[in-house]
Amino acid sequence: MVDFTSRQLRAFLLVAKHHNFTRAAEALFITPSGLSLLVRELESQLGFRLFDRTTRHVALTVEGRQLLAVARRSLEELDAATSRIGLTAREASDTLSVGAGQLVAANILPQAIKEFRTERPEVRIEVFDADPVSILQRVRIGTLDMGLGAFESTPGIRRTLFFRFFLMVIRADRHTSPRRRSTTWSALKGETLILPAPMRASIDAHLARAGAVPQRTIVLNRFDTIVAMVEAGEGTGIVPSSAFPVCQRRHVVMSRLINPAVPADFYQIRHRGRKPGPAAEAFSTFLQGYIAGWAGRAGLP
Numbered sequence: 001m002v003d004f005t006s007r008q009l010r011a012f013l014l015v016a017k018h019h020n021f022t023r024a025a026e027a028l029f030i031t032p033s034g035l036s037l038l039v040r041e042l043e044s045q046l047g048f049r050l051f052d053r054t055t056r057h058v059a060l061t062v063e064g065r066q067l068l069a070v071a072r073r074s075l076e077e078l079d080a081a082t083s084r085i086g087l088t089a090r091e092a093s094d095t096l097s098v099g100a101g102q103l104v105a106a107n108i109l110p111q112a113i114k115e116f117r118t119e120r121p122e123v124r125i126e127v128f129d130a131d132p133v134s135i136l137q138r139v140r141i142g143t144l145d146m147g148l149g150a151f152e153s154t155p156g157i158r159r160t161l162f163f164r165f166f167l168m169v170i171r172a173d174r175h176t177s178p179r180r181r182s183t184t185w186s187a188l189k190g191e192t193l194i195l196p197a198p199m200r201a202s203i204d205a206h207l208a209r210a211g212a213v214p215q216r217t218i219v220l221n222r223f224d225t226i227v228a229m230v231e232a233g234e235g236t237g238i239v240p241s242s243a244f245p246v247c248q249r250r251h252v253v254m255s256r257l258i259n260p261a262v263p264a265d266f267y268q269i270r271h272r273g274r275k276p277g278p279a280a281e282a283f284s285t286f287l288q289g290y291i292a293g294w295a296g297r298a299g300l301p
Contacts, residue, residue, distance in 0.1 A: 003045065004041075004042055004045050004046075006075060006078060007038060008038050008039070008041060008042040009042075009071045009074065009075055010028060010075065011024065011028060011035050011038040011039055011042070012038075012039060012042055012050060012064075012067070012071055013068070013071055013072060013075065014027050014028055014035075015035070015039060015051060015058060016051075016060055016064065016068055019057070019058045019059065020058060021035055021036060021039075021058065029133075029134065039051070046063075046067075048061070048063045049061050049063065049064070050063065050064035050067065051064055079141045082141060082142070082143070083141050083142030083143075084142075094122050094123045094124060094279050095123075095124045095125075095126065095279070096123060096124070096125045096126070096145050096146075096277075096279045096280050096283055097125075097126040097127075097128060097143070097144045097145045097146075098125060098126070098127055098128065098144070098145065098146055098147075098148065098283075099127075099128040099129075099130060099134075099135035099138060099139065099144045099146070099147040099148065099149075100127065100128075100129060100135070100147070100148040100149055101129070101130075101131065101132065101135075101148075101149045101150075102129055102222060102223075102224070103222075103223045103224070103242060103243060103246065104148055104149065104242065105127055105128075105129035106129070106224070107224075107243075107245040107246050108242070108245060108291065109127055112286070112287055112290045112291075113125050113127075115286075115290065116282075116283055116286050116287075116290075119286075120279070120282060120283075123279045123282070123283065125283065128144060132147075132149055132150065132151055135147040135149065135151075135269075136151060136154060136157065136269065139157060139269050139270065139271055140154075140156060140157065140271065142271060142274065145270070145276065145277070145280050146268055146269065146270050146276070146280060146284065147268070147269040147270075148162065148266065148267070148268055148269075148287075149266065149267065150198065150264070150265065150266065150267065151267050151269050154269075156271070156272050156273070157269050157270070157271065157272060158269065158270045158271070158272045159267050159268075159269050160267060160268045160269075160270075161265055161266075161267055162266050162267055162268040162287075162288060162291075163242075163265075163266040163288065163291050163292070163295075164263050164264075164265055164266070165240040165241040165242045165263070165264045165265070165266055165295075166240070166241050166256065166257070166261050166262060166263055166264060167199075167203070167238055167239070167240060167241075167257045167261075167262040167263075167264055168238070168239055168240065168241050168243070168254045168255065168256060168257055169183040169188070169236060169237070169238060169254070169255050169256075169257050170226075170227065170230050170236070170237040170238075170239055170243075170247055170252045170253065170254050170255075171230065171236050171237075171252060171253055171255075172230055172231055172232070172233050172251065172252060173231075173251040173252055173253045179253060179255075180253075180255040181255060181256065182255055182256040182257070182258045183255045183256070183257055183258070184210070184257075184258055184259045185206050185207060185209070185210035185212050185257065185258075185259060185260075186210040186211060186212050186259070187212070188207065188210075188212045188214065188236065189210075189211065189212040189213060189214075190213070190214070190215050191214055191215060191235065191236045192214065192215050192216040192217075192218065192234070192235035192236065193207075193214045193216070193217050193218070193235055193236055193237070193238060194218045194219075194220060194226050194229050194230060194234065194235040194236065194237040194238075195217060195218070195219050195220070195226075195237075195238055196219075196220065196221070196223060196226060196238070196239060197219050197220065197221050198221075199238075199240075199264070200219055202262070203238055206260070206262060210259070216235070218234070218235055223239055223240075223243045223246060224246050226239055226243075227239070227243060227246045227247055227250050227252060228250065230250075230252050231250045231251050231252050237252075238257065240264035240266075241254070241264070241295065242264065242266060244294070244295070244298050245294070266291075268284060
């Protein structure tokens with residue numbers, strides 16, 4: 001009897017889709033060597049090769065093509081069953097699962113959940129902190145009730161604008177520096193800029209249109225790292241105003257980035273075919289008001 005795992009089958013399907021181990025590994029969020037190990041284990045258990053490999057090309061063998069449809073159907077049935085069972089279990093309880101990126105999960109959700117539970121102590125909220133792709137996948141198969149963050153429109157997913165943040169400039173707070181309520185794009189010319197990787201392309205385009213060529217650009221993945229680097233005097237940061245809770249705890253000052261003001265839209269995503277439970281609706285409504293409250297008190301656009 002062949003004893004293989006769903007992870008091995010997913011690795012096989014992704015390599016068959018991309019014809020490339022590196023791209024398949026990125027889609028599965030593992031290293032290429034880890035993906036190769038999964039495929040080799042599966043081939044060993046089956047007793048035949050699934051792919052013909054060269055340095056430039058990866059192609060299914062005859063046996064691999066025969067297995068492809070069966071593997072795809074098996075995983076689809078497994079995902080569908082997992083989704084149905086998970087949905088039924090959650091509807092029978094007051095448990096809500098929320099996915100969000102590191103910035104929101106660490107700096108907005110904990111206090112919001114604490115305040116929400118003073119009104120609804122019976123609701124248990126589970127937080128999944130991950131990248132947008134992982135959150136989207138879990139919402140799609142039904143293991144997350146909702147996701148929060150910057151998401152593209154996706155078939156089968158209901159995407160709702162949850163809050164409109166805007167890009168801000170942050171600088172080290174030197175006390176003697178003048179406080180600016182706003183900063184134009186053109187005023188950033190010649191500065192060392194520290195940018196978030198997911199927003200790099202959009203920011204670069206606005207800088208180019210304003211003729212603001214930076215002296216140097218540092219690109220980082222995490223917003224809290226950007227804020228810490230700015231505090232240390234390593235450059236001027238550009239972040240969405242959702243980073244305000246992080247900035248509050250650091251010696252940095254924020255100013256609105258204008259001419260133009262650039263939105264950083266914050267969405268909620270849910271599975272289009274599933275009706276959210278009462279707990280999800282209640283927390284969603286509360287969270288919108290909670291974010292609007294601190295954003296308003298902070299004077300953020």
